[in-house]
Amino acid sequence: MKKKIEKQPLLRKTHLPLYLLGAVMALYGLVSALVWSISSSQAMRGLITAGQLRTRLANFESTGGLITGIVFFILFIWCAVNAKGGVRAAFIVGMLASFAPILAGRAETLLFDTLGLRLPAGSVIAGALSTIVFTLPMMIFFIILASSRRVPRGCRWLAFASIFIVLATAFFPIYVTVLAFLLKPGDPAVGRMLEVSSQVIKLRYLLPGLSLLFLAYISMRFLKEQLSAEAQNIPQEGGPK
Amino acid sequence: MKPSNGSMINQRLAALSLAVVLLLAACGGNNPPATSETTAPAADEFSGLNLVVPARYDPPIEMSSVITVDATVKFLGENDIHNNVWTRAYEQLLGIQVSYDWVVDVSMYDQKLGLSVNSGDIPDMFRVTPSQLLLYQEAGLLANLTAVYEAEASAITRDVLTQDPVALKAATIDGKLWGIPLTDASVANASVLWIRQDWMDELGIAAPTSMDDVLEISRRFTEEDPDGDGVDDTIGLCASKSLYGAIANVQGFFNGYHAYPGIWFERDGQVVYGSVQPEMRTALLALQEMYASGQLDPEFGVKDVNAINETIAQGKCGMEFGVWWNPYHPLNLSQQNDPTAFWSAFAIPSVDSTPAKSQYTTAIGSFLVIRNGYEHPEALIRMVNFWTDNLVGSQDEAVRSTFLGNIEAPDVVLYKYTPVLLWEPNAAIKAGNALREALARHDPSGLDLEAQWRYRIIQAYYEQGILEAWVEVATNGPNGSSAILMQVLEDRGLMNRFYGPPTPTMAGKMPTLQSMEEETIIKVIMGESIDLFDQFASDWYKLGGTDIVDEVNQWAANNP
Numbered sequence: 090m091k092k093k094i095e096k097q098p099l100l101r102k103t104h105l106p107l108y109l110l111g112a113v114m115a116l117y118g119l120v121s122a123l124v125w126s127i128s129s130s131q132a133m134r135g136l137i138t139a140g141q142l143r144t145r146l147a148n149f150e151s152t153g154g155l156i157t158g159i160v161f162f163i164l165f166i167w168c169a170v171n172a173k174g175g176v177r178a179a180f181i182v183g184m185l186a187s188f189a190p191i192l193a194g195r196a197e198t199l200l201f202d203t204l205g206l207r208l209p210a211g212s213v214i215a216g217a218l219s220t221i222v223f224t225l226p227m228m229i230f231f232i233i234l235a236s237s238r239r240v241p242r243g244c245r246w247l248a249f250a251s252i253f254i255v256l257a258t259a260f261f262p263i264y265v266t267v268l269a270f271l272l273k274p275g276d277p278a279v280g281r282m283l284e285v286s287s288q289v290i291k292l293r294y295l296l297p298g299l300s301l302l303f304l305a306y307i308s309m310r311f312l313k314e315q316l317s318a319e320a321q322n323i324p325q326e327g328g329p330k
Numbered sequence: 331m332k333p334s335n336g337s338m339i340n341q342r343l344a345a346l347s348l349a350v351v352l353l354l355a356a357c358g359g360n361n362p363p364a365t366s367e368t369t370a371p372a373a374d375e376f377s378g379l380n381l382v383v384p385a386r387y388d389p390p391i392e393m394s395s396v397i398t399v400d401a402t403v404k405f406l407g408e409n410d411i412h413n414n415v416w417t418r419a420y421e422q423l424l425g426i427q428v429s430y431d432w433v434v435d436v437s438m439y440d441q442k443l444g445l446s447v448n449s450g451d452i453p454d455m456f457r458v459t460p461s462q463l464l465l466y467q468e469a470g471l472l473a474n475l476t477a478v479y480e481a482e483a484s485a486i487t488r489d490v491l492t493q494d495p496v497a498l499k500a501a502t503i504d505g506k507l508w509g510i511p512l513t514d515a516s517v518a519n520a521s522v523l524w525i526r527q528d529w530m531d532e533l534g535i536a537a538p539t540s541m542d543d544v545l546e547i548s549r550r551f552t553e554e555d556p557d558g559d560g561v562d563d564t565i566g567l568c569a570s571k572s573l574y575g576a577i578a579n580v581q582g583f584f585n586g587y588h589a590y591p592g593i594w595f596e597r598d599g600q601v602v603y604g605s606v607q608p609e610m611r612t613a614l615l616a617l618q619e620m621y622a623s624g625q626l627d628p629e630f631g632v633k634d635v636n637a638i639n640e641t642i643a644q645g646k647c648g649m650e651f652g653v654w655w656n657p658y659h660p661l662n663l664s665q666q667n668d669p670t671a672f673w674s675a676f677a678i679p680s681v682d683s684t685p686a687k688s689q690y691t692t693a694i695g696s697f698l699v700i701r702n703g704y705e706h707p708e709a710l711i712r713m714v715n716f717w718t719d720n721l722v723g724s725q726d727e728a729v730r731s732t733f734l735g736n737i738e739a740p741d742v743v744l745y746k747y748t749p750v751l752l753w754e755p756n757a758a759i760k761a762g763n764a765l766r767e768a769l770a771r772h773d774p775s776g777l778d779l780e781a782q783w784r785y786r787i788i789q790a791y792y793e794q795g796i797l798e799a800w801v802e803v804a805t806n807g808p809n810g811s812s813a814i815l816m817q818v819l820e821d822r823g824l825m826n827r828f829y830g831p832p833t834p835t836m837a838g839k840m841p842t843l844q845s846m847e848e849e850t851i852i853k854v855i856m857g858e859s860i861d862l863f864d865q866f867a868s869d870w871y872k873l874g875g876t877d878i879v880d881e882v883n884q885w886a887a888n889n890p
């Protein structure tokens with residue numbers, strides 16, 4: 090006889106850390122996209138030089154990235170403490186994504202100055218490194234949630250969708266860049282993809298952040314329903330009847 | 331460099347117009363029809379293209395010519411130099427059956443042409459150098475093109491040929507036009523100053539506004555380890571022993587001191603030779619000091635361009651005077667060892683309050699001419715019109731793919747199959763301006779496909795931080811080097827006043843004088859007394875310079 094598994098909310102006592110994590114991630118994505126958009130727009134109009142643009146972005150990424158990375162780390166820990174079982178494991182894996190914003194402004198220095206690597210398309214590889222450091226843990230995080238039978242159904246579906254969101258926003262720009270600079274330089278079709286990838290790249294933190302916010306919302310609603318059902322002594326989905 | 335493009339004409343109207351023209355042509359026998367243009371006839375290979383086609387000869391006429399090929403000329407399928415898209419277009423669209431009497435490697439062309447002409451076997455249409463133009467015109471071998479040019483040249487042809495102010499003048503002898511100059515980007519050989527922007531940012535250095543700033547940047551690049559490797563191995567200014575080339579030249583440095591080596595310019599009503607003017611001394615002394623303090627490569631005197639490229643690739647070079655396209659080569663090499671390398675272009679700064687001018691020489695090196703006695707000299711103008719109207723004045727990608735080449739077969743460069751090649755002199759400036767305008771309004775829709783690609787590469791640099799895209803940013807982005815060419819064209823350039831064939835004394839003595847000049851400059855920079863330069867200037871006049879100056883001034887009087 091198939092054993093019924095009781096569904097549990099993602100976090101036990103409070104969903105605040107998950108809300109905060111989602112909000113901080115989305116906010117960092119939004120602010121990062123805005124800083125890049127405003128600065129690049131100024132540079133494209135010749136209001137600031139390419140050097141000034143790079144200095145500004147490097148300052149933002151090194152300072153903002155460091156602060157954001159630390160906040161991510163603390164919030165992931167807080168979430169992990171409030172979770173249990175597979176969900177806790179998911180947050181522990183997700184914690185590794187905290188290093189991505191810290192690495193964003195430092196990947197080139199790390200690869201080419203510290204490690205002394207000499208590779209073609211260096212900035213693409215450096216960008217890919219920090220992307221993978223964010224994407225891989227987040228993808229595993231969402232895979233664990235999507236495959237965990239204790240997680241409420243709405244959260245599982247959202248986690249499942251988020252896997253593809255994370256994959257698309259991370260790897261589409263890398264794929265297009267490799268096409269444009271290494272495999273098919275000059276191809277007009279790739280040129281149009283480059284323009285799309287310029288927009289997609291801005292969603293890299295924003296969309297996973299929004300996913301976390303929705304996860305927190307669904308999980309909290311589930312918790313409320315569960316509590317309410319318990320109060321009325323009504324059997325819940327997947328619970329003992 | 332490819333030509334830029336213009337507008338298209340409706341195809342249905344074209345077919346109708348063509349029918350009328352063909353009818354008139356048939357009634358008029360073999361007489362050349364009026365110069366009114368029409369559009370695409372229904373020739374199979376070209377029927378789907380929006381082409382601007384000059385009036386067609388009916389029945390077709392024959393034109394013998396000669397052409398060069400080299401290892402880079404490749405053909406697809408059944409095509410060869412005698413039967414290709416260009417020969418078929420000339421025949422089917424213009425009614426000109428072009429046949430090549432002989433085909434040789436570029437290096438053999440002048441010799442083979444000389445033999446042909448001497449044996450009386452002169453092609454109907456062929457390419458000549460300025461010296462050959464003068465020689466054959468004086469021998470009465472060339473057709474006067476003045477009238478046919480006036481009657482037949484299209485508006486775009488006239489525009490292309492007047493963008494270079496000396497193009498038509500160079501083909502004119504005794505007030506008559508004897509050839510069609512094969513134009514190219516003359517202003518493109520004007521020097522700009524390239525500086526490692528990432529090193530400037532690292533050291534907190536502002537953009538140079540004077541030659542003093544250039545010297546200071548050079549000093550700091552040499553002494554303050556801008557590459558941060560802890561080794562004293564950087565060079566402030568890279569210079570090649572070639573002195574006046576497109577890469578790591580010293581002429582740009584001299585220009586900052588209002589000295590113009592290697593070219594002729596007007597001073598006090600006389601045309602003078604720049605290399606022997608007093609301004610050279612100041613610049614030479616500055617370079618000598620830089621060399622002595624390690625700001626120039628210690629091996630400068632033996633380093634050719636290939637060696638300079640290696641220095642740039644190694645990330646040891648901080649500045650160079652070069653041309654606008656240097657980021658495509660060799661400055662792109664600097665990213666091999668440093669992915670963050672970025673070079674910025676600057677107009678040549680001045681040593682004083684008078685703005686410096688970049689010297690440049692016309693790119694007109696050859697002309698298309700018609701044999702005297704050929705029945706249809708206007709055919710050449712129609713072939714030129716066909717090129718300019720469709721490939722300079724058109725944005726049509728299908729036309730460009732058909733006649734220039736396309737991305738599917740990048741090795742097959744179709745325009746090499748025709749001797750009629752006129753590049754738009756200001757193409758780089760126009761293309762750069764169009765890109766910068768598109769960038770400023772964030773809208774690439776008005777650009778052709780190639781420019782749209784460049785736009786997106788620049789956008790990738792700014793919006794995605796892809797540093798490999800810096801090459802396009804440095805050339806066509808805001809403040810890019812092509813913008814400096816515009817300044818050169820307006821009031822920051824000095825064009826070589828002498829654009830004629832070598833004068834008699836020049837032909838005999840200039841090579842020796844030039845060797846002496848280069849040797850002297852290198853020796854003085856590497857530490858010999860400045861007196862050596864004074865001695866050179868004095869000797870230059872004694873060893874034939876005086877006669878050359880007289881001849882050039884005489885030429886200038888005849889070619890105002």
